[in-house]
Amino acid sequence: MTDLTRLTAAAVAEKIAVGEVSAVEVTEAHLARIEAVDEKVNAFLHVDREGALDQARAVDAKRARGDRLGPLAGVPLALKDVFTTRGMPTTCGSKILQGWLPPYDATVTRRLKDADVVILGKTNMDEFAMGSSTENSAYGPTRNPWDLTRVPGGSGGGSAASLASYQAPLAIGTDTGGSIRQPAAVTGTVGVKPTYGGVSRYGLVAFSSSLDQGGPCARTVLDAALLHEVIAGHDPLDSTSVDAPVPPVVEAARRGDVAGLRVGVVREFAGEGYQPGVMRRFTESVELLRELGAQVVELSCPSFDLGLAAYYLIAPSEVSSNLARFDAMRYGLRAGDDGARSAEEVTALSRAAGFGPEAKRRIMLGTYALSSGYYDAYYGSAQKVRTLITRDFARAFEQVDVLVSPTTPTTAFPIGERADDPVAMYLADVCTLPINLAGNAAMSLPCGLAPEDGLPVGLQIVAPAMADDRLYRVGAAVETAFTARWGHPLLDEAPAL
Numbered sequence: 001m002t003d004l005t006r007l008t009a010a011a012v013a014e015k016i017a018v019g020e021v022s023a024v025e026v027t028e029a030h031l032a033r034i035e036a037v038d039e040k041v042n043a044f045l046h047v048d049r050e051g052a053l054d055q056a057r058a059v060d061a062k063r064a065r066g067d068r069l070g071p072l073a074g075v076p077l078a079l080k081d082v083f084t085t086r087g088m089p090t091t092c093g094s095k096i097l098q099g100w101l102p103p104y105d106a107t108v109t110r111r112l113k114d115a116d117v118v119i120l121g122k123t124n125m126d127e128f129a130m131g132s133s134t135e136n137s138a139y140g141p142t143r144n145p146w147d148l149t150r151v152p153g154g155s156g157g158g159s160a161a162s163l164a165s166y167q168a169p170l171a172i173g174t175d176t177g178g179s180i181r182q183p184a185a186v187t188g189t190v191g192v193k194p195t196y197g198g199v200s201r202y203g204l205v206a207f208s209s210s211l212d213q214g215g216p217c218a219r220t221v222l223d224a225a226l227l228h229e230v231i232a233g234h235d236p237l238d239s240t241s242v243d244a245p246v247p248p249v250v251e252a253a254r255r256g257d258v259a260g261l262r263v264g265v266v267r268e269f270a271g272e273g274y275q276p277g278v279m280r281r282f283t284e285s286v287e288l289l290r291e292l293g294a295q296v297v298e299l300s301c302p303s304f305d306l307g308l309a310a311y312y313l314i315a316p317s318e319v320s321s322n323l324a325r326f327d328a329m330r331y332g333l334r335a336g337d338d339g340a341r342s343a344e345e346v347t348a349l350s351r352a353a354g355f356g357p358e359a360k361r362r363i364m365l366g367t368y369a370l371s372s373g374y375y376d377a378y379y380g381s382a383q384k385v386r387t388l389i390t391r392d393f394a395r396a397f398e399q400v401d402v403l404v405s406p407t408t409p410t411t412a413f414p415i416g417e418r419a420d421d422p423v424a425m426y427l428a429d430v431c432t433l434p435i436n437l438a439g440n441a442a443m444s445l446p447c448g449l450a451p452e453d454g455l456p457v458g459l460q461i462v463a464p465a466m467a468d469d470r471l472y473r474v475g476a477a478v479e480t481a482f483t484a485r486w487g488h489p490l491l492d493e494a495p496a497l
């Protein structure tokens with residue numbers, strides 16, 4: 001019998017639609033897989049067994065009635081624990097929100113439910129999405145299914161690991177500086193950061209509001225496109241939501257060709273700190289694009305070198321403001337409330353007990369960068385750099401249709417290796433965060449295993465704002481060609497657990 005957990009989302013949906021399997025059977029197979037392996041992986045913070053089975057039963061009932069089913073009806077999904085889910089715990093990987101039951105659904109959650117996608121539960125993440133390894137979770141690290149001693153990337157390590165360990169065929173992540181793409185790269189999965197404003201942030205607990213973007217995670221490009229289409233689109237509840245048609249991502253993923261397309265290789269994304277095996281797979285990918293008929297040019301985006309510094313002023317500045325709402329009065333943890341202490345003292349004690357070290361570091365950094373006398377020197381300068389980076393992209397996209405680079409300079413690193421070195425941790429996102437600063441769209445997809453360690457390498461594709469369909473067009477072409485050549489990293493030679 002087919003192992004239902006090994007199928008793509010598209011195949012699962014098809015089997016349910018034709019009645020070959022029921023949505024309940026599919027859900028049960030994934031719940032059993034979670035039961036069997038998640039003790040080792042720690043991808044889930046919360047599994048909603050009953051809720052998932054109820055949703056699956058509703059899909060089966062719809063089918064029995066002859067109702068039309070959506071393209072992902074009955075397909076299980078793992079949701080990053082940064083999206084509110086009505087009545088289901090939402091912690092953002094933080095102790096400060098332990099036990100919080102949101103009174104409402106995020107727009108992404110709502111759209112998934114409306115599309116009859118079955119939400120299995122909530123996935124582990126770095127606290128408030130700050131990190132590149134999922135080691136900053138208050139609930140213990142997630143482990144990389146390819147090698148349990150290594151990180152699955154972050155902050156969305158739980159979502160990526162759930163895909164790579166066959167606990168779910170679909171997942172949702174959020175990407176502020178790389179947290180969808182970097183975990184995708186190091187787990188051999190596909191992750192897309194849509195154009196800023198393409199997917200609603202309503203009910204996405206804010207980290208850095210001008211950078212945060214929810215997006216799809218899957219094992220194939222087509223599955224990511226199908227999920228993208230479900231969650232994207234204008235939302236009046238988010239003032240930064242783009243009021244324009246969703247780019248034709250599914251059509252592009254089905255088309256998958258690059259003939260005549262102009263592809264730019266960014267010179268700045270190479271050199272010191274890039275693992276040789278990563279660069280080798282990247283160079284081969286560029287070669288492949290050329291063979292497939294793309295026109296490849298090298299170009300320079302000189303301001304990208306300043307991206308990391310600008311990001312680590314802008315993101316913490318927004319954090320210092322966004323995390324101010326956790327005051328122990330309205331949500332979550334309250335410490336030291338003995339009746340004698342003032343509200344200010346209780347807030348201070350609760351924040352000291354509830355936030356982990358990285359959240360505290362960023363709150364301090366951001367508060368400092370925004371303080372009077374330093375604002376212009378730090379925050380103001382970072383915003384100017386942000387403009388320069390946006391202009392670099394604009395200039396590049398006058399010459400080419402998409403840009404490509406490695407997603408991350410190295411493969412998955414060992415758990416603990418960068419835990420005490422924030423800058424080494426931050427460098428994992430050096431290729432991804434310029435895209436967030438400019439608001440463009442980008443995808444990471446597997447481009448082979450690094451020869452020195454046998455671990456997955458990610459290829460990043462970048463498109464101009466609202467041209468997300470180009471990612472899928474190029475991504476699908478690369479995926480098809482690589483699969484023909486080497487097999488698919490997750491559909492053929494699965495990591496054994």
Ligand code: GLN
Pocket residue numbers: 129130131132154155174175176177178179180207315426429
């Ligand atoms: N690793 C980056 C950070 O720590 C990006 C995180 C993200 O995209 N959420 O800020």
